[in-house]
Amino acid sequence: MRNEIDMKQYGLSETIEKTAECFEDLIVSRVISQEKGIYRLVSSQGEKWGEISGRFHYDVQAKSEYPAVGDFVMADWNKSGGNAVIHHVLPRKSCFIRKAAGEKNEEQIVAANIDTVFLCMSLNNDFNLRRLERYVSIAWNSGAMPVVVLTKSDLCKDLEQKLFEVSAAAAGVDVLVTNTIDKNGYEQIYPYLTEGKTIALIGSSGVGKSTLINRLLGEKHLDTNGLRNDEKGRHTTTHRELILLPSGGMVIDTPGMRELGIWDAGDGIDQTFSDIEKLALKCRFRDCTHSGSEPGCAVQEAVEHGELPIERLRSWQKLMNENRYAEDTQGYLAEKKQKFKNIAKINKKNRKG
Numbered sequence: 001m002r003n004e005i006d007m008k009q010y011g012l013s014e015t016i017e018k019t020a021e022c023f024e025d026l027i028v029s030r031v032i033s034q035e036k037g038i039y040r041l042v043s044s045q046g047e048k049w050g051e052i053s054g055r056f057h058y059d060v061q062a063k064s065e066y067p068a069v070g071d072f073v074m075a076d077w078n079k080s081g082g083n084a085v086i087h088h089v090l091p092r093k094s095c096f097i098r099k100a101a102g103e104k105n106e107e108q109i110v111a112a113n114i115d116t117v118f119l120c121m122s123l124n125n126d127f128n129l130r131r132l133e134r135y136v137s138i139a140w141n142s143g144a145m146p147v148v149v150l151t152k153s154d155l156c157k158d159l160e161q162k163l164f165e166v167s168a169a170a171a172g173v174d175v176l177v178t179n180t181i182d183k184n185g186y187e188q189i190y191p192y193l194t195e196g197k198t199i200a201l202i203g204s205s206g207v208g209k210s211t212l213i214n215r216l217l218g219e220k221h222l223d224t225n226g227l228r229n230d231e232k233g234r235h236t237t238t239h240r241e242l243i244l245l246p247s248g249g250m251v252i253d254t255p256g257m258r259e260l261g262i263w264d265a266g267d268g269i270d271q272t273f274s275d276i277e278k279l280a281l282k283c284r285f286r287d288c289t290h291s292g293s294e295p296g297c298a299v300q301e302a303v304e305h306g307e308l309p310i311e312r313l314r315s316w317q318k319l320m321n322e323n324r325y326a327e328d329t330q331g332y333l334a335e336k337k338q339k340f341k342n343i344a345k346i347n348k349k350n351r352k353g
Contacts, residue, residue: 004044009248011113011196016072019090026074026087031067031112032242039067041084045077050084064097065089068109069240069252070198094143096200099261099326107263111200111240111252114144116192119170120203120212121148123156123177129169130315133272134260135202136170137319141268144200147174147192151208154179169312171274178212186215195248202254213253216245262322269323273316275308290317 010030020028029043029050041050052067060066067073067089074088092112100108111117117139121132132148139146148170153159159177166175179185192199193216201209242252262269270277276299280288284296290313292300302308 005042005046007042007044008196009244010042010242011198011250012072013196016090020072020074023074023088025076027077027084028090029073029075029077029084029086030242031069031071031073033239034067034069035239038083039073039086041073041075041086043075043077048077048084050075050086052086056087062107063100064095064107064109066109068095068112069242070112070114070200072113092143096138096142096144096202097263098138099263105326110202110254111198113198114142114200114252115197116199117142117144117146118149118192118199118201118203119146120151120201120207120209122152122207123150123159123162124152126204126207127162129165130311131204131260132166133169133312133315134262134319136173137268137272138260138262138265139202139268140271141265146170147176149189149201149203149212150175150177151212152179153177153185154181170272172271178208180208180211180215186212189216190247193245193247193249193251198242198250198252200252200254205255209253213243213251216247216251217243218246261326262319263326264323265319266323266327269316269319273312273319276313276316279308 007028007030012028012030016028020026027043027045029041031039032042032047033040037051039050039052041048050073067086071092072090073086074090075084075086077084094114095112096110096114096117097107098110100106119132119135119139121127121135136146136148148166150162150166156162163175163177176188178189189212201212203209240252240254242250244250276290279298279302280290282298283290283294285294288294288297288299290297290299299308299313303310303313
């Protein structure tokens with residue numbers, strides 16, 4: 001008799017089970033990997049490849065509506081042996097979303113239904129506070145809890161100074177320090193790995209995400225590479241994958257990101273730059289742009305007095321501009337998509353007539 005998989009270890013909650021009851025003859029499954037429109041699913045019945053139904057594809061209004069790694073979906077498990085067919089994506093409790101790499105104005109789901117986002121940054125040549133502010137802004141907006149994971153501390157000569165800088169750039173966020181040398185170099189990670197909880201590892205190429213996962217698994221599940229001549233790690237992960245850990249928790253490994261564009265992260269930016277938001281309340285004018293041209297700008301005064309680094313202000317301005325552009329783009333794309341949907345409906349009606 002075949003043993004069924006306990007989906008609670010994959011994060012299946014009572015809320016999701018209750019929602020799934022609305023779909024008869026379909027099995028609740030979780031997406032554990034994705035490759036070019038084909039999805040690897042796990043359900044109480046086991047693991048299986050799946051693909052979306054034709055109706056699902058027709059009804060999609062935005063790219064973010066397609067299944068992503070971490071999603072819970074309703075699928076026809078197709079007991080005859082073929083691929084499962086995905087008919088619905090269940091509501092997400094959290095979603096790490098970015099602007100897709102390249103020139104196209106499209107969104108991309110990096111990971112869904114995550115409890116914690118590990119924002120990984122190495123303490124050697126990869127160290128970049130401005131990039132960290134970007135990561136933290138998107139993470140706060142995802143609905144998951146951000147945690148900064150600083151890797152390769154054995155290569156850092158000024159750890160205390162860097163910790164001070166990170167704490168200022170990511171106020172209110174837990175900061176963990178890891179290394180590959182000490183036996184207990186990852187002990188700060190373990191309290192986050194509880195049964196049924198999902199952690200996504202986000203970071204640029206070569207910061208040590210795969211090494212960290214291998215350590216948590218206790219085996220070499222993922223390939224790793226050493227350092228390049230410039231002390232930066234080499235890229236190894238090529239696709240997203242949800243991995244069940246011996247602790248009962250799960251991690252989602254993601255490829256290193258050369259670009260992390262903003263896609264509707266306004267609230268996250270406000271939370272990341274709460275120091276600037278508080279200063280802005282003291283400005284003479286409510287619509288102050290903090291660009292230096294308005295009188296009575298409390299933000300510019302803080303910069304002049306050395307209370308706010310000018311680099312942090314410029315980072316905030318850059319992210320806010322990107323976010324405004326993304327919001328305008330989303331409105332345009334939604335209108336364009338609906339226009340073509342209406343044309344398709346009219347053409348279908350005319351064909352029937």
